[in-house]
Every structure is written in C-alpha cells, then in structure tokens.
Amino acid sequence: MIEIHDLGKYYGEQKVLSDISLEVRKGDVFGIVGHSGAGKSTLLRCMNGLESYGGGSVRVKGKEVKELGERELKLLRRDMGMIFQNFNLMNRKDVFENILFPLKVWGTPKADAEKRADELLELVGLTGKKHEKVRDLSGGQKQRVGIARALALNPEILLCDEATSALDPKTTISILELLMDINKKLDVTIVVVTHQMEVVKMICNKVIILDGGKIVASGDTEKLFLAPGPELRKLITDDYAVIPSGINIRLMFPREVANEGIIANMARELDVKFSIVGGRIERYRDTVMGFLIINVADGDVPKIEKWLGENNMYWEVMKNGQ
Numbered sequence: 001m002i003e004i005h006d007l008g009k010y011y012g013e014q015k016v017l018s019d020i021s022l023e024v025r026k027g028d029v030f031g032i033v034g035h036s037g038a039g040k041s042t043l044l045r046c047m048n049g050l051e052s053y054g055g056g057s058v059r060v061k062g063k064e065v066k067e068l069g070e071r072e073l074k075l076l077r078r079d080m081g082m083i084f085q086n087f088n089l090m091n092r093k094d095v096f097e098n099i100l101f102p103l104k105v106w107g108t109p110k111a112d113a114e115k116r117a118d119e120l121l122e123l124v125g126l127t128g129k130k131h132e133k134v135r136d137l138s139g140g141q142k143q144r145v146g147i148a149r150a151l152a153l154n155p156e157i158l159l160c161d162e163a164t165s166a167l168d169p170k171t172t173i174s175i176l177e178l179l180m181d182i183n184k185k186l187d188v189t190i191v192v193v194t195h196q197m198e199v200v201k202m203i204c205n206k207v208i209i210l211d212g213g214k215i216v217a218s219g220d221t222e223k224l225f226l227a228p229g230p231e232l233r234k235l236i237t238d239d240y241a242v243i244p245s246g247i248n249i250r251l252m253f254p255r256e257v258a259n260e261g262i263i264a265n266m267a268r269e270l271d272v273k274f275s276i277v278g279g280r281i282e283r284y285r286d287t288v289m290g291f292l293i294i295n296v297a298d299g300d301v302p303k304i305e306k307w308l309g310e311n312n313m314y315w316e317v318m319k320n321g322q
C-alpha cells in the first residue's frame with residue numbers, strides 16, 4: 001500500500017529524514033516510534049503529501065506522491081484519513097456537524113451524508129452525543145469524533161499522529177481497541193506515529209524505530225520486544241528497584257513457554273538460587289508475553305546463560321539496571 005525507498009528530507013540546511021525505506025502492506029498496523037524530534041510526524045506527512053520531499057520515493061497504492069497534481073493529491077488524501085493528538089475538530093460545532101464536514105466538502109447528497117454520519121456515530125460509540133458541542137466532550141470522546149470524521153469517506157488507510165498522547169491510560173486503551181476493531185472489521189490499514197511503547201505493543205504488527213531521522217531498527221513487533229536491541233531498549237523503561245549486588249537477568253517468555261514452569265526447572269537442574277526482582281504479563285495484539293527479572297550471583301551467570309540458550313529462551317543480562 002505504501003512503499004518508501006531512500007527517502008530524504010531537509011528543512012533548510014537540516015536533514016530531518018535520511019535513507020528511509022519501508023513497506024506498509026494492506027491490513028498492517030504499522031508503528032513509527034522514536035523520541036521527540038526523531039522525524040516521525042515528518043515521515044507520516046510525506047505519505048499523504050502534506051510535506052514535500054527531495055530525494056527518494058514515496059509510493060501510495062503504486063503512485064509517486066511528489067508527482068501528483070492538485071486534484072490527484074486531494075483524491076489521495078480522501079483515501080488516507082488522518083487523526084491528530086490535538087484532535088483538530090471544530091470545537092463550537094456539534095459532533096454530527098464535525099463528522100458531516102468531509103462528506104459535505106466532497107458533495108455527498110445530504111440524506112446519504114447523514115446516514116453515513118449516523119453509522120459512524122454508532123461505530124465510535126457516540127450515538128448519544130450526536131448534538132453535543134465538541135468543546136463539551138472529554139478527550140477520549142473528541143478522539144472518537146476525530147476517528148469518525150477521518151473514516152467518513154471510507155479511506156483504505158488511516159494515519160494517526162500521536163492520537164493517544166493527550167489521553168489518560170484507560171482512555172488510551174479504549175481508543176486503541178477501537179482502532180484495532182477498525183483495522184480488523186473494516187480492513188483499514190493503519191500507520192501510527194507514537195512515542196508510547198504501550199501503543200506499539202497493543203496494536204502494531206510491524207514497527208520501525210526512528211532516531212535522528214534514520215531507521216535504527218525495524219521488524220515484527222513481537223520479535224523486536226522479545227529480544228530488544230539497544231535502540232529499542234533506549235525507549236523502554238523498567239520501573240523496578242535494582243538489587244545492588246549480583247546480576248539481573250530479564251527473561252522474556254513467548255506464549256508457548258509461559259506456563260511450563262521453566263524457571264523452577266532451571267533452579268532445580270542447575271541448583272542455583274535467585275531472587276525475583278519483578279515481572280509482568282504484557283498484551284501484544286492477540287497474544288501475551290511474560291517478562292521476569294531475576295537476580296542471580298555473578299558466578300552463576302555463565303551456566304544460567306548456557307541453560308537458557310539450550311532451552312530456547314529469550315533473555316538479556318541487564319547492565320546498570322537497564
């Protein structure tokens with residue numbers, strides 16, 4: 001759906017994107033993550049022609065974006081809905097008018113437009129709020145209006161720019177669940193720009209990590225999080241108190257091994273002692289993964305690593321608590 005090759009972009013003298021190559025396939029929920037200023041929003045905006053680009057190629061459904069004329073660009077944007085961190089809604093208008101707006105712009109007959117807006121209200125769970133002013137809604141409700149408006153013209157692709165960054169954790173989860181539903185039931189391909197790792201874990205099947213305008217890691221989300229390299233590690237924080245002595249080892253359990261009592265087996269077979277520093281179960285789209293941090297004596301590390309390797313475990317010896 002979206003193919004990018006060797007994309008480069010300058011703002012004046014500053015190079016903000018370099019050598020970006022990626023492919024978003026139909027049905028993907030594709031994550032673009034990185035710290036502030038990494039170039040995430042710029043990359044997203046190159047996809048729908050809101051930003052120009054110098055070098056390289058951005059093709060959406062086979063068409064090179066920079067070669068599109070004004071009319072073709074409009075058609076492209078009709079097929080790529082977009083939602084934003086600050087919602088970009090008409091605050092003094094009511095919910096219904098906001099959703100109707102793109103339909104009016106595209107000249108949809110009134111009765112059809114109203115029918116479509118009613119369907120969308122139901123999809124995003126706001127039927128009861130139809131005639132409330134947007135300014136009186138909560139953040140989560142505003143983003144639901146944003147999503148309904150972005151879907152009004154039946155786009156095949158939805159671009160999300162920090163769509164949950166202004167929301168509390170519970171509301172974030174409800175919006176992410178709605179986005180997952182839209183991806184699965186309406187077959188809408190989604191590209192998500194975010195700095196929130198929980199967003200990536202919960203909804204993205206593929207992810208790239210941007211740093212200084214370059215892709216520093218990419219791949220299937222679950223695989224990346226099972227064995228996070230240094231670039232991903234920089235973005236993850238574990239809030240566990242670190243035991244000052246010994247060595248901390250972070251173990252990652254994919255679903256297949258989550259319930260095999262593997263740690264008890266290890267302790268028994270190797271006759272080692274360990275303490276548990278922390279652990280949790282995390283949800284990744286349709287699956288779960290377990291994480292456990294154990295603290296072991298320095299001298300036991302080699303045999304523990306050997307045993308973990310032989311038992312197909314994913315693990316990481318933590319340095320300075322990270």
Ligand SMILES: Nc1ncnc2c1ncn2[C@@H]1O[C@H](COP(=O)(O)OP(=O)(O)OP(=O)(O)O)[C@@H](O)[C@H]1O
Pocket residue numbers: 011016034035036037038039040041042043195
């Ligand atoms: N219109 C602009 N003119 C000049 N420089 C810009 C412009 N927009 C962005 N930049 C610069 O380009 C770089 C990338 O910005 P971008 O907004 O894409 O990053 P980001 O990863 O989305 O960050 P954030 O999460 O803070 O929005 C930054 O250094 C930023 O200052």
